[in-house]
Amino acid sequence: MRLQYPTDVRVIQLPCSGRVDILHLLKAFEDGADGVYVAGCMEGDCHFLTGNYKARRKVEYVKKVLDSLGIEPERIEMYNMSSAEGPRFAQVANEFTERIRELGPSPVAADQAA
Amino acid sequence: MIVGDTKPLEEILAMIEGRPKVLVLGCRGCVTVCNVGGEKEVGILATALRIARKKNRQEPSIDEMTLERQCDPEYIEELAEVAENYDAIVSIACGVGPQFVAERYPGVAVFPGINTTFIGGALEHGVWAERCQSCGNCLVHNFGGLCPIARCSKSLMNGPCGGSAGGNCEISPDVPCVWDQIVKKMEAMGRLEELERVWPDKNWLTARDGGPRQRVREDLKQ
Numbered sequence: 001m002r003l004q005y006p007t008d009v010r011v012i013q014l015p016c017s018g019r020v021d022i023l024h025l026l027k028a029f030e031d032g033a034d035g036v037y038v039a040g041c042m043e044g045d046c047h048f049l050t051g052n053y054k055a056r057r058k059v060e061y062v063k064k065v066l067d068s069l070g071i072e073p074e075r076i077e078m079y080n081m082s083s084a085e086g087p088r089f090a091q092v093a094n095e096f097t098e099r100i101r102e103l104g105p106s107p108v109a110a111d112q113a114a
Numbered sequence: 115m116i117v118g119d120t121k122p123l124e125e126i127l128a129m130i131e132g133r134p135k136v137l138v139l140g141c142r143g144c145v146t147v148c149n150v151g152g153e154k155e156v157g158i159l160a161t162a163l164r165i166a167r168k169k170n171r172q173e174p175s176i177d178e179m180t181l182e183r184q185c186d187p188e189y190i191e192e193l194a195e196v197a198e199n200y201d202a203i204v205s206i207a208c209g210v211g212p213q214f215v216a217e218r219y220p221g222v223a224v225f226p227g228i229n230t231t232f233i234g235g236a237l238e239h240g241v242w243a244e245r246c247q248s249c250g251n252c253l254v255h256n257f258g259g260l261c262p263i264a265r266c267s268k269s270l271m272n273g274p275c276g277g278s279a280g281g282n283c284e285i286s287p288d289v290p291c292v293w294d295q296i297v298k299k300m301e302a303m304g305r306l307e308e309l310e311r312v313w314p315d316k317n318w319l320t321a322r323d324g325g326p327r328q329r330v331r332e333d334l335k336q
Contacts, residue, residue, distance in 0.1 A: 030164055107169045
């Protein structure tokens with residue numbers, strides 16, 4: 001399909017979005033990620049039945065943690081898409097990158113001016 | 115198990131403010147089982163605190179450690195070589211943990227990172243309910259295995275009261291009336307007549323009303 005999406009999106013593959021852990025998501029922010037999104041399967045289509053629902057709940061948990069820390073909760077999001085939806089993957093990557101660009105760099109990022 | 119709940123991050127951040135070197139200390143006992151103070155939760159809390167420090171351009175020196183238990187001196191001893199290196203230890207064990215650590219290492223400021231809530235069990239993954247109030251004189255066998263002390267809002271020994279309606283307690287429609295459950299259970303077991311017994315006032319001296327409690331087993335004592 002040769003679809004284009006921003007080069008600053010780093011894809012980390014997991015066997016199921018349900019494997020995502022709160023700690024994985026927080027570690028990304030600790031290491032300076034400006035934003036993190038989880039791309040899970042369509043709701044109701046999880047091969048393991050509820051993996052994507054669990055991922056969504058973990059994303060919601062991390063949103064609350066970020067809020068408590070004074071970091072915009074919009075920097076983390078859960079998206080659902082089918083593995084047959086290449087264009088949707090690229091669209092979400094573009095959308096989310098645009099959202100983060102508007103928010104600016106993470107206040108945690110090491111290269112930020114003090 | 116002893117069940118706890120996380121403290122708001124803002125509260126913990128206020129505790130450790132102005133204390134550069136911090137150790138988040140977990141416990142592999144009850145609080146691991148109720149997902150609030152084990153190795154995993156140590157990682158999550160420590161990471162969140164490091165994020166907060168990095169955001170404020172402070173040195174994120176937050177270390178992690180989890181002990182087998184924090185309610186036995188032999189495990190607290192594992193901190194002997196490192197405790198003095200910290201300006202604060204945040205214990206996410208039940209209320210026993212921070213006290214044992216503070217007593218053993220008087221020079222270190224120790225803070226509780228969780229709220230200890232009750233003695234209970236898991237109804238399902240992620241849901242816990244109170245089942246025991248440690249009154250010191252267990253009587254559940256008289257009530258079909260259901261504890262009226264811990265599970266009745268008024269701890270009534272001779273229930274139900276007039277606030278029981280539709281199987282629920284008057285304090286909230288989400289709280290089942292344990293006396294309703296006791297009557298139904300005893301009836302199903304063919305033991306309803308046992309509830310005709312009138313219980314006199316309970317002697318609360320075995321509970322907290324008798325002051326702080328201590329148990330000594332002479333045969334085990336060194």
